[in-house]
Amino acid sequence: MVLRYNPRELEKKWQQRWDDDKLYEAKQDSSRPKWYELTMYPYTSGNLHIGHWYAMAPADAHARFKRMQGYNVLHPMGFDAFGLPAENAAINRGIHPHTWTMDNVENMRRQLRRMGAIYDWDREVITSLPEYYKWTQWLFLKLYHAGLAYRAEAPANWCPNCQTTLANEQVLDDGTCERCHTAVTRKDLEQWFFRITRYADELLDTSKIQWPERINVMQANWIGRSEGAEIAFGIEEYGLDEKEIRVFTTRPDTVFGVTFMVLAPEHPLVPLLTTPDRKDEVEAYVEAARRQSEIERLSTEKEQTGVFIGAYCTNKLSGDRVPIYIADYALLTYGTGAVMGVPAHDTRDFSYATRYDILIRTVIAPEGWRGDDLEEAYLEPGVMVNSGPFDGLPSQEGKQAVIKAMEEQGIGSGTVSYRLRDWLISRQRYWGAPIPMVYCQKCGVVAVPEEDLPVLLPEDAEFRPTGESPLTYHQEFANTTCPECGSPARRETDTMDTFMCSSWYFLRFASPKADNAPFRPEDLKYWLPVDQYTGGAEHAVMHLLYARFFVKALRDIGLLDFDEPFLRLFNQGTIINERQKMSKSRGNVITPDEYVDSLGADVIRAYLMFIGPWDQGGEWVDQGINGITRWYNRVWDMVLRDEAELDGRPTDDDSVVQTRHLLHKTIKKVTQDLEGFRFNTTLASLMSFTNHLGKVWEDGSVNSGVWRESIKVFLLLLAPIAPHLAEEMWSLKGYSYSIHNQPFPKWDEALAAEKEITLVLQVNGKVRDRVTVPASVTEEEAKELAMTSDRVKTHLKGRKPSRVIYVPGRLVNIVAR
């Protein structure tokens, strides 16, 4: 397919001009309303693929649209530049991560520029540069001093062969190390965490944001708030410091049905409570559980297994003494790491009790229950039985009653548990922002003073395929002195999770050059929060949740004064090729460069927007692009015609009226569709309009004035979608530079309104005739028309209508049975 204009030249020319004129420079301007439209910045993988374009080009069209609507738009771009692939490149190809990253940035920036977006490149941020990560570290210290960062022992993925920890993404699906394929186990390490759980309830509150419900639901599920109770079971008889085992349950109403206790294998009480005769068996089970850890989770319907540890605890409410087991279905990381076993009313407990021959005692009676044994766990509400003083209470009320009783007796209390865990930010890696902490032999854990930031990554690190972070054996880096007492000290050699960088980059765009702070309050005040954020839904529970937490934390520290980073969110779908996701291994990756070379950015932009609803993604089909190139060719011809030719021919008043009507209807449709990210129907209505223009040119039924006006408005409507082409044609038509500084056209509601409608005439709900009538048609007129239609008469076959339904402006349905 060949274009009638030269996209390469034309696009290059205008990009240069816009650049030279700083047309898209974002400047604060209190006289105009601001609009901060942000697209998730890309990772510096090295190449921009069509998926990036799919995320960015429509977002740019939307930002351009807002700009033409009079908003002062900030639509910045940057690079997520820390991360593992840079390190792997260093190991595999001997390229320093910094070099690899910056080469990629350069290439991607070049590719991005060709898209013709309104990015203000003066605001670019690259997270791996010290000028950026200095402030990532600074923010870490702020969180640390606010008590939101802490160090704790946590299990990490450990490869026994490589002798190193692995990030989750380095563990293959079969639970083995991606490098040596050894089974990965867990190893407990001291690591850094952020207290995101402190914000769990506020993160559940979505009243201040307009996000897709889907994402809100995913976040809510991820946070997993459960109301219930914490209950203490007595173990005084063992003479330990701990006098009780605490469990979390959402079913305090079933507490009289507890017939056993389950501890997570790693529970600290296990070694203390295990009786000598059980020791070997218990230790073997703990070891096995440790070994399987995350791996065996893949088996869905796994049977509940465990071992009795020889000890018992006391149900303080019922007085029952119940055996204590360890079982891997109890997770140390959720609740208290201990579960009260109520087999009658919990599926897993039921299966466990059946397997180990443990008593199953019904305490919530199903309707019509006559005391017989349950075939399976009964999970629904019912009436409390076998529950002492609570017998006869409906279980829903029983929950509160039991909690109240336990609180009075000091053996338990109502509480809330979350699935969400604190955010582990330590990475045993080189290519990340060093965590600015020092371990002093005398002072312990000491924060690096602000004035000593940044803690720079040593450039001369060695990248050996040992799997260990180069920082751990970089003596100059690791060995330091304590900032407080001056004694020899060791630096933290872990670096930060890259989600840390992306949790505040949108703030940095407001003050990209600030060198004495991560951002300036006055800049934030003007630009933030982000009005519209767009990106993939794959970040629903990681990046998006972390960024929300970050903003709330910084607000509480006093660094900013809003509650949410992103007011509106839109998730584009995934673009696929050959019915599959694009990936290097499948060899079906579409590279935009070749298409930009031959067809130009504007074609790709429009094609991606036309392919289907943006949030549903779509399939890249080479042939489909033909539709856009043909359309541009026709538009090009049409726009460049000399409208004076029309004046030699008689005009048709109806055609003029209809063209005006269509013009305003199109403005309305395009405006509303762009507002709602419905680019596919935006394009469809623009195409329809040009189809109409083609017809009226052929029959010469409009005058040059209407034509010129139609073309002018059309170009303005096209500008956000095809910025180069629209600018070129705008200029060729003699309008003044730049089209992108023009206001977006406004429609006249009277002109946009339909003057004529097609009235559908139905008999018994089936369409039998259609008549064109003025939109002002009255009910009587419409019904009259229906009754006089020959086709309607034929289908009535002389029957008397029993009912006539009139839908204004739409149809008449005659019912006759």
Next chain:
RNA sequence: GCCGAGGUGGCGGAAAUGGCAGACGCGUCGGACUUAAAAUCCGAUUCCCCUAGGGGAGUGCGGGUUCAAAUCCCGCCCUCGGCACCA
């Protein structure tokens, strides 16, 4: 298993509050132009029946509500995304 989104021609997809199913585009077929092809332009294109004019069926499947259902309700099937022993 649980949560969420979706299923419409040969294909991508259009269709406020229930009210003309298939906009727009791709592809295909026919025609024009051409020595020929490409490109371009014009026309047709849901399926079935019919010589015509027209008739019938049709939005994953089966029921239902309604004058009227792609749209609402009930029960299934399938696809995609997320979570996955969360007590």
